[in-house]
Amino acid sequence: MTMTEFEAPHVATREPILQARNLVKTFGRVVGLDGVSLDLYPGEVLAIIGDNGAGKSTLIKCLTGAEVPDTGELFVSGQQVHFKRPQDARVHGIETVYQNLAVSPALDVASNLFLGREERRAGLLGSVFRMLDTKGMRTKAKDELTRLGISTLQDVTVPVENLSGGQRQAVAVARAAAFGSKVVVLDEPTAALGVRESNQVLQLVRDLRDRGLPVILISHNMPHVFDVADRIHIQRLGKCAATITPQSHSMTDAVAIMTGAATA
Amino acid sequence: MTQQQTAGPPSAGQADLAEEFLDRQTPLSRIRNILHRYPAVSPALVLLIAVVVFSLLNERFLRVENLSLITQQVSVVGTLAIAQTLIILTAGIDLSVGAVMILSSMVMAQLAVNNGVPAPLALLAGLVVGLAAGALNGFLVTRFRLPPFIVTLGTLNIFIALTLLYSNGATVRGSAMPPLLTWTGTTFPVGPVRISTGVVMMLLLYIAVAFILGKTAWGRHVYAVGDDKEAARLAGIPVNRVLMSVYLAAGAVLAVGAWIQIGRTNAASPNGGVDLNLDSITAVVIGGTSLFGGRGSVWGTLLGALIVGVFRNGLSLAGLDVLYQTLAVGVLIIVAVSVDQWIRKVKS
Numbered sequence: 001m002t003m004t005e006f007e008a009p010h011v012a013t014r015e016p017i018l019q020a021r022n023l024v025k026t027f028g029r030v031v032g033l034d035g036v037s038l039d040l041y042p043g044e045v046l047a048i049i050g051d052n053g054a055g056k057s058t059l060i061k062c063l064t065g066a067e068v069p070d071t072g073e074l075f076v077s078g079q080q081v082h083f084k085r086p087q088d089a090r091v092h093g094i095e096t097v098y099q100n101l102a103v104s105p106a107l108d109v110a111s112n113l114f115l116g117r118e119e120r121r122a123g124l125l126g127s128v129f130r131m132l133d134t135k136g137m138r139t140k141a142k143d144e145l146t147r148l149g150i151s152t153l154q155d156v157t158v159p160v161e162n163l164s165g166g167q168r169q170a171v172a173v174a175r176a177a178a179f180g181s182k183v184v185v186l187d188e189p190t191a192a193l194g195v196r197e198s199n200q201v202l203q204l205v206r207d208l209r210d211r212g213l214p215v216i217l218i219s220h221n222m223p224h225v226f227d228v229a230d231r232i233h234i235q236r237l238g239k240c241a242a243t244i245t246p247q248s249h250s251m252t253d254a255v256a257i258m259t260g261a262a263t264a
Numbered sequence: 265m266t267q268q269q270t271a272g273p274p275s276a277g278q279a280d281l282a283e284e285f286l287d288r289q290t291p292l293s294r295i296r297n298i299l300h301r302y303p304a305v306s307p308a309l310v311l312l313i314a315v316v317v318f319s320l321l322n323e324r325f326l327r328v329e330n331l332s333l334i335t336q337q338v339s340v341v342g343t344l345a346i347a348q349t350l351i352i353l354t355a356g357i358d359l360s361v362g363a364v365m366i367l368s369s370m371v372m373a374q375l376a377v378n379n380g381v382p383a384p385l386a387l388l389a390g391l392v393v394g395l396a397a398g399a400l401n402g403f404l405v406t407r408f409r410l411p412p413f414i415v416t417l418g419t420l421n422i423f424i425a426l427t428l429l430y431s432n433g434a435t436v437r438g439s440a441m442p443p444l445l446t447w448t449g450t451t452f453p454v455g456p457v458r459i460s461t462g463v464v465m466m467l468l469l470y471i472a473v474a475f476i477l478g479k480t481a482w483g484r485h486v487y488a489v490g491d492d493k494e495a496a497r498l499a500g501i502p503v504n505r506v507l508m509s510v511y512l513a514a515g516a517v518l519a520v521g522a523w524i525q526i527g528r529t530n531a532a533s534p535n536g537g538v539d540l541n542l543d544s545i546t547a548v549v550i551g552g553t554s555l556f557g558g559r560g561s562v563w564g565t566l567l568g569a570l571i572v573g574v575f576r577n578g579l580s581l582a583g584l585d586v587l588y589q590t591l592a593v594g595v596l597i598i599v600a601v602s603v604d605q606w607i608r609k610v611k612s
Contacts, residue, residue, distance in 0.1 A: 066498075086497075086500060087500050090500055101493075102509065104487070104491045104492055104495050105491055105558075107484065107487060107488060115484070115499040116496075116499040116500035117500070118481035118484060120481070129475075130481065130482070132481060161302075
């Protein structure tokens with residue numbers, strides 16, 4: 001597999017962390033993805049925008065293992081991968097925050113952060129009695145939240161259902177950031193949030209990028225996209241209509257491309 | 265990035281005021297928050313009040329023989345209710361627990377008495393029956409995605425029929441059984457009280473299951489699956505495997521229940537046990553475990569089972585007809601579910 005034949009317009013010297021080539025996904029007669037390619041480079045925020053039904057969610061699902069594309073190829077750090085389920089993507093360091101949050105309301109913050117990869121106590125208590133290291137996980141959860149600058153969430157023993165929408169989103173993002181070693185994917189992270197909470201989440205996105213973790217962000221909100229994105233991938237009718245940057249195009253241009261009124 | 269980086273900390277003052285307003289609590293909502301966090305508190309209060317009232321109604325109630333009797337009466341339902349709790353925590357329900365328990369006890373007794381199988385092997389066979397029944401329920405729930413209510417309604421009838429076919433409707437008496445099978449009915453003195461082995465086994469099961477649910481990853485996954493199945497799946501929890509293991513664990517607990525039942529009644533009878541299906545659900549619900557899944561504890565269930573036992577015993581000591589016991593239990597169920605609904609409305 002040669003990587004060089006693919007165009008890498010902005011950061012040509014760096015190797016993409018995540019690459020998709022000609023992804024096709026059909027649902028019966030409906031074509032969800034019609035040959036979509038995408039590159040994600042280290043330390044960038046790539047936004048994916050598009051009208052309803054343009055294939056944003058399907059694209060994301062194919063990248064994160066929630067759907068299996070009919071044809072097309074996926075590469076993580078140059079290695080071809082085949083994701084059959086979300087766990088497969090996770091093993092390759094791709095963490096996703098889904099639109100419906102994927103937090104367990106009745107469990108507390110720390111339990112949610114470690115849900116599905118709990119840590120056990122050292123010694124016999126852990127190996128024979130499979131006892132959880134609740135204290136240790138709480139400490140680590142607190143450290144992780146502090147590291148991410150989520151100051152509003154210091155009590156990690158609160159059930160997630162007692163939190164505000166922004167705090168829940170912060171829990172979900174923190175989980176992805178804590179375990180995502182290569183890529184963090186955020187599906188509509190600000191959709192249900194107020195202004196202040198949206199800003200907090202956008203700041204989290206910038207922090208992730210500044211720590212070198214590339215982020216894929218799906219959003220309907222143009223100001224948010226233009227605020228944090230380095231590049232913007234515009235989906236239209238199951239295809240990538242254009243990949244632009246906030247510098248090269250205005251929001252109006254982006255909407256025009258999205259709706260088919262203009263081409264890049 | 266040329267875009268503004270200054271979204272930073274927003275004007276904090278006003279927002280804090282708003283949050284303070286949201287945080288303001290009435291005494292009632294504070295109680296609700298406590299109940300929400302510690303679901304076993306309300307059944308514990310009910311049990312305490314019931315014990316006080318019944319001891320005032322009849323001085324015989326608090327005598328040690330009577331308390332010992334209550335624990336023995338509770339031992340079988342209490343054990344089945346552990347299995348029921350596990351399944352209800354996953355937002356399921358098991359209508360077949362009593363039928364599985366009876367089938368398992370018939371297999372234990374018949375093999376030992378009619379087929380001359382050594383008692384330990386007969387017990388093992390009963391355990392296999394419990395596991396197989398759990399596996400069938402779990403398989404139908406996970407593979408065919410049928411609602412647990414329907415699955416266990418079907419298997420309830422299947423297990424009842426199998427029990428009658430297998431036993432020809434005949435009861436096996438305890439006197440004919442090897443002592444190991446009726447060992448759970450033996451009692452030993454603890455101070456002034458006589459405790460039966462079956463009660464001790466039930467309590468040990470409670471301790472074990474409470475530990476597993478509270479302190480292990482598996483336990484946490486059980487709660488997560490019941491709380492929000494899709495969220496659990498997206499978090500990387502193998503939902504079907506967890507569900508299957510819950511039904512298997514329930515089957516194993518039911519087999520222990522079968523052993524306790526043989527000791528308690530000093531017989532293995534193919535009849536009866538149908539009431540136990542619903543009684544186990546009653547204990548779980550009164551114990552504060554939510555029928556919607558993801559919320560509750562086995563300790564609540566133990567309290568729920570004790571509440572039902574105390575009500576039945578106390579009302580009969582007070583000279584009331586059996587029908588009033590049933591009436592009281594019915595009212596308890598509805599109150600318990602109403603309280604659960606109310607607790608679930610908690611928001612920050």
